[in-house]
Amino acid sequence: MTQSQDDKATAFVVQGSNRTNPEDNGVRKYVEKVSSVSGLSKPLIALAGGDPTGLENVYPPTVVRDKLMEVIRSSSYNSYCPSGGLSQARAAVARYYVNNSSVPLKAEDVFICSGAAGALDLVFASLCNAGDNLLFPEPGFPLFRSIANALNIECRYYQLDETNHFGIQLDSIRKASNERTKAIVVNNPHNPCGHILSTDEMIAVVNIAKELKLPIIADEVYEEIILDEESKFISFLSFSDQVPVFKISSISKLYVAPGWRIGWCVIADKFDSLYDIRAIMKRLSMRLIFPCSLTQAVLPTMLENASLQRQQVTQLIRQNAIAFKSIIQSAHIEGLYVSIPKAGLFLFVKMDPNRINLPDDVVFVDKLLQEQAVGVVPGQAFGIRHYIRIALTTSISNMEQAAYRIIAFCKEMAIN
The missing domain is CATH 3.40.640.10 (Type I PLP-dependent aspartate aminotransferase-like (Major domain))
Structure with missing residues (x-):
């Protein structure tokens, strides 16, 4: 028996547990896919996750950060x-x-x-x-x-x-x-x-x-x-x-x-x-x-000190939602239906695959990432087809740029 054959014969094969499967958390799958993507023709706009630290100039209040330093000392x-x-x-x-x-x-x-x-x-x-x-x-x-x-x-x-x-x-x-x-x-x-x-x-x-x-x-x-x-x-x-x-x-x-x-x-x-x-x-x-x-x-x-945060965070999220909806509506894109949510950090946008000329939300999300460098999550990750979830936790400029890229993407798909 050769050295390589001997190594192969004595190699450990350790089976993992069946506690999870790749589809257990579809959101994390897309967040990680967006964060690891390479070779894009444009700067990435990552709107898949709900991390609020993406908001511009928003941090825990000074009194909270000072308290943390006091606790550490x-x-x-x-x-x-x-x-x-x-x-x-x-x-x-x-x-x-x-x-x-x-x-x-x-x-x-x-x-x-x-x-x-x-x-x-x-x-x-x-x-x-x-x-x-x-x-x-x-x-x-x-x-x-x-x-x-x-x-x-x-x-x-x-x-x-x-x-x-x-x-x-x-x-x-x-x-x-x-x-x-x-x-x-x-x-x-x-x-x-x-x-x-x-x-x-x-x-x-x-x-x-x-x-x-x-x-x-x-x-x-x-x-x-x-x-x-x-x-x-x-x-x-x-x-x-x-x-x-x-x-x-x-x-x-x-x-x-x-x-x-x-x-x-x-x-x-x-x-x-x-x-x-x-x-x-x-x-x-x-x-x-x-x-x-x-x-x-x-x-x-x-x-x-919760009140110090509430107004600022809510105002920025609402501002991003309104800006995105306004840009999409002004372009008269058929097949995308945007409404302002009552709460939370996301837009849940309905898509009509017949008008956008794509089979479903998963294909929409994959192509949007590759062609316009905008990362979002398909509705199927949440158990529903023909929706996309768009995080509002970014700067207003990123939100507006994402809207324009999605418009360009939908127009291109409609032509094709």
Whole structure:
């Protein structure tokens, strides 16, 4: 046997787990594709991800950055922090939502996690055994599926009504549930659609949750980015005297600090029906990786100064949305339909493949990246065809340039 044959015969072949597959998180796939693309004829305009640090001249407020420096200099937070988070961070989150909840909140009701994703992971893992299922919206954020698949949780879907601003089709919740359903997951405001549930819609969801005896997991991470001044966001915490609620949110969007990795789960449960789940979450929090003590120590200051950020961030996102829509509409492009979302960081743009002369949104996105160097995400990453998601987290000049490039692209496709 030759040396090479001998090496081959003794080589290790190590099989990986089946906890994930390439389609688990379609958004990240496109974000990474855009960030690694090469050989483009124009400077790249990356609008695939929702990283708010792309906004011009927007940072955590000075008082927050000063507090971080003070915390670092103090050397008081260099040790491990308690499971579930620093007591002052947990108490600050509870205070922040005290007026939004229909039941009293205390520090023990809050778990500080590594972003909203970490909070979702903690809740899903605490609620479900392998083979149990959760109800997710479709279209919806693919990270829900990604986390569930890694935990061997079945994903079942209720439908959003495309013809009615992506409101929830209530009967589809009942149809999707069965005896192994553990919770209804609601994303409000919704990513990618930008819809805010009305009070009537929320009451209807709560009534179904009561009927099915299921808690609500409310991903409300875009709660602060309300673009429609006539729309009012109401947290599901307001209904926690009727149904148990896990509220998920984070500092990432409003505070323009996704890299600080601070998120949380707030448990609101009038009848203490989640007693066992709390105990499991506490035990799981002993093995999960939580945010560093330094940034947790700054969280109270961040929440106390939220108003310093809210107006600036919301104004810039709204400005980008209006500018993009105005440019597209002025060009009279047939086959692209742009509407300003009620909330969030994205435009969810409908495309008519017949008028644009492309088969679907995936081909649209791939060709747009190669030919005009604009990176966006296809609707199919969220479970719906013939839409594209465009991040508004960039400069106004980038937003305008992207609109002009998309116009040129659509005109070229129509000719071909």
